[in-house]
Amino acid sequence: MRYFDVVGISGGVDKGLAARLGFSKVLVLGSDIILSDRPLHGRKCIVESSDQGTLIKSLRDPSVIGIKIPDNEIDGKVIAAAADAEKPIVIDLSPLFSQQWRDRQRSIARLRGLIKEATRAGAEFIGISNARSANYLLSIGQMLGILGLIGMDVNRAKATMEKIGEYLDN
């Protein structure tokens, strides 16, 4: 099993720490993978846009690894399009750590709703910590625990951390 995480730490995470956390590789958002509001032809990217049309259109682009739905809103059309295109929905766990408890509970409930709807539609996921500093990194066990908290079973949670590897190999 090869597990991957994606972080927002410029300079990345040293290999020793990544291995201790249980990951084969920790990718850096901005250098290994780009977060963009539209497809970047030829560069691997995750598209995040509040515009439904842009998200659906970007799913057809081969450079797009997955899509990130702003504020994890449940948008049936986008979810169905992602499932049809077999492109994963990116589950970013970082907002859970930068909020007060009440907001955090709301975010967890919203993520649970998104995962429930997307699972029902047959969509796949990529789970990332998107840590902005070393204090916000997560180990495999913690990622699995949090993904479980937001409604994924263990096998699906593991698959979300393997998924990005398929795109790296291609």
Place this chain on the structure above:
Amino acid sequence: MIIRRKSRYILVEASRDIDLSDRQVQADLSEGISRVIGNIGHVNASPKVMAQLNPRLFILRVSRGFEGDVIIALAFTKEIKGSEIGLYTIRTSGSMLRLKEVAASQDAQ
């Protein structure tokens, strides 16, 4: 009759040096866990620092069946003694000796 609970041990790495002999550090760690799993969860899990292997590595004992809750709680514990911190759970085992071996092998690498 006293019910004897079986334990699980968690090897935890901190993102910065901490001194777990400091009562304030222990209290903040305990409070951080309680904040996530609640008072009843804390009583059930009974987390206890068993050993500090180096300034960043320590072993936490929890009641079996509650280790998952404590692992999540540690992820959400972001402040100890007024400074930001990250606590990563490296390995869980039923034996403390096994975790000490894992820690020793990491030091050797």
